[in-house]
Amino acid sequence: MDAKTGEMSGCPMHGEGGLRALLGRTNKDWWPDMLAIDILTPNGASNPLGEDFDYAEAFNALDYNALKADLTALMTDSQPWWPADYGHYGPFFIRMAWHAAGTYRTADGRGGANSGQQRFAPLDSWPDNGNLDKARRLLWPIKAKYGNNISWADLFILAGNVAIESMGGPSFGFGGGRADVFEPERDIYWGSEDKWVNQGVQTRIDPTKEMNDIEGPLAAIQMGLIYVNPEGPQGNPHDDAGMARDMRETFRRMAMNDEEVVALTAGGHTFGKAHGNGDASLLGAAPAGGDLAAQGFGWVSTHESGGIGEHTVTSGIEGAWTNTPDKWSENYFRLLLDYDYELVQSPAGANQWQPINQKEEDMAPAAWDPSIKVPTMMTTADMQLKRDPEYRKISERFRHDHEAFKDAFARAWFKLTHRDMGPKARYLGPEVPAEDLIWQDPVPAGTKPSxxxxxxxxxxxxxxxxxxxxxxxxxxxxxxxxxxxxxxxxxxxxxxxxxxxxxxxxxxxxxxxxxxxxxxxxxxxxxxxxxxxxxxxxxxxxxxxxxxxxxxxxxxxxxxxxxxxxxxxxxPEADAFRNYVGKKKLAVKTEEMMLDRASLLGLSVPEMTVLIGGLRVLGANHGDRGHGHFTKRSGQLTNDFFVNLLGMTNVWKATDDTEEEYVATDRKSGGETWRATRADLVFGSNSELRAVAEIYAQKDGEEKFKRDFVKAWNKVMNADRFDLSYAKYHR
The missing domain is CATH 1.10.520.10 (Peroxidase; domain 1)
Structure with a gap:
């Protein structure tokens, strides 16, 4: 992999269609030599803590104040193996927390910080997450000390909060409760591209089409990015319209409006620096492609200094955004709006913008030597807060009302880092804000009826x-x-x-x-x-x-x-449980959409199967269509769907070239018997689904079918009852 562009060579291609179209490339595609641990988890994710482990209970026993004190001390405890810029790790941990949370997308709710996924491929090896492996290792002594009372997922976000507070920045609060997983979440589709972000790959927004043209649930502009290419669309620093468009659309798909975009960008870039003061070609493989001796570290540099401190290369962009990179200040908007900028290239060859005739007092201290002054910089993305008319209005308002900016940043940061946690009932800890926020989908407390x-x-x-x-x-x-x-x-x-x-x-x-x-x-x-x-x-x-x-x-x-x-x-664009397909042409097959919806509902294969069969005979089809209604006892909870689907009297044929609807004729009489959709027939055609369907179609299967249907039905009806499951933690 090219260290700067992230372009892969020798990436294996895979076939079109099937579930791969839904799930995209796998870690094995990107890193063929990666050890395949999933051979030991054929029945789902493993958890070394055991099924009975209650993370909420463990978190409530945490010495929260002691943990925050230890995190605060860590911020200025610079380690020689990865020295802190300006003697403060705060900006580093802000980036770690931001990138842990920033993968969230509203379309399917996947991504985000909710389960600590940044520890695993592909996220641990995305070009945009370069060198965050070091941030996680800096946290390890603290994680080891507090053990199971704090998850990695919570620790990532709390470290970001403490980083902001330790540099004088505003905080809106923190809610714990994110339980770790112990392997990559394989149902997340990250894209189908065979290259990481680089200047030779088209962005996911086609400039000739509508602005919401990003494929399916995706939000980031290119493979391997959290948001946008900071150098400009496809690395073009002169495409202001495209840069603003990319920012607006990708943040919208991550549940952020224009004001939140400005607040987050300016607030986050008030701190720290970007790294590109070296030769990017000297960087080694990402963590997932590293050798055993690296022990999970990636991007190891062969530069004479080891690629640390002064010669660190991450994004390739080099420099601080403000002259006070280790403290909260009003300087970001002042420097952005008061100076004219010229396009320059970093030592690593990245496009960036530098103030023209910058005053010495507005220059930043060198991260490795505070006695040295260096110019500040802005990325092409930063420049849109000045050049885009709508972003400019917000920037001017924040520049002249710093209290409004502080409040907007604190709220936007809280939303960024908590958006995927769900109802407020799931928030734990002493710093949960009292205010109910609209994006938390508030529901007034109910009263249990007698x-x-x-x-x-x-x-x-x-x-x-x-x-x-x-x-x-x-x-x-x-x-x-x-x-x-x-x-x-x-x-x-x-x-x-x-x-x-x-x-x-x-x-x-x-x-x-x-x-x-x-x-x-x-x-x-x-x-x-x-x-x-x-x-x-x-x-x-x-x-x-x-x-x-x-x-x-x-x-x-x-x-x-x-x-x-x-x-x-x-x-939903499609809901197989109601045999519904909308007017929009789907990019994947109907039965694949069924699996995706079942996954989001948290259903197993038997639960999905029994629900489909029961809903069909109960008459739950959209518009009362007869497809899949394989029964003469309509409205009764029977196993007729499975009995008649698997019966050997039917010969099925597609009704047209779309192969979305089918008709069955009797093998003997030739008369029409049933009509069906792909979401019906897949339970007879797919061997694994058929194996489950056969259990319910057997002569002794109807009573089991009824029991299993009611159990699965109740699981769906009560899936969101966090008001009950978390009640004991909020007394």
């Missing part, structure tokens, strides 16, 4: 005339928005009755409105969120599911507590 109230409302719903299909579809529409990636969505809050969810095509707005209006007239003092889930219970029991458990206590959110733009990202 058994008598539950029984009364159940009877009213049963007598209401609402059908099994209507009640099941409404409950599913409410609860199935949940995604385990960032813990957003779910039934708590009843946001299915609010914009934008009430208007989503997948939710059949007219039908949904009828059900919601009816439930509102029947629920009494019970929350609408509880009534919707209870309606599903009534439907399943009426369908022959037996006794279906119900746990009330959900609250109802208001429209003012709902960020419509943010919730728009949760709208």
């Amino acid at each position: 058994d008598a109230d539950v029984a009364a409302v159940k009877q009213k719903i049963a007598d209401s005339g609402l059908t099994v299909s209507q009640l099941v579809k409404t409950a599913w529409a409410s609860a199935s928005t949940y995604r385990k990636s960032d813990h957003r969505g779910g039934a708590n809050g009843a946001r299915v009755a609010l914009a934008p969810q009430k208007d989503w095509d997948v939710n059949e707005p007219a039908m949904l409105a009828k059900v919601i209006d009816t439930l509102n007239g029947l629920r009494g003092s019970m929350s609408l969120a509880d009534a919707i889930v209870l309606g599903g219970v009534v439907a399943l029991e009426k369908a022959g599911a037996g006794n279906v458990p119900f746990t009330g206590g959900r609250g109802d959110a208001t429209q003012d507590q709902t960020d419509v733009e943010s919730f728009d990202w949760l709208e």
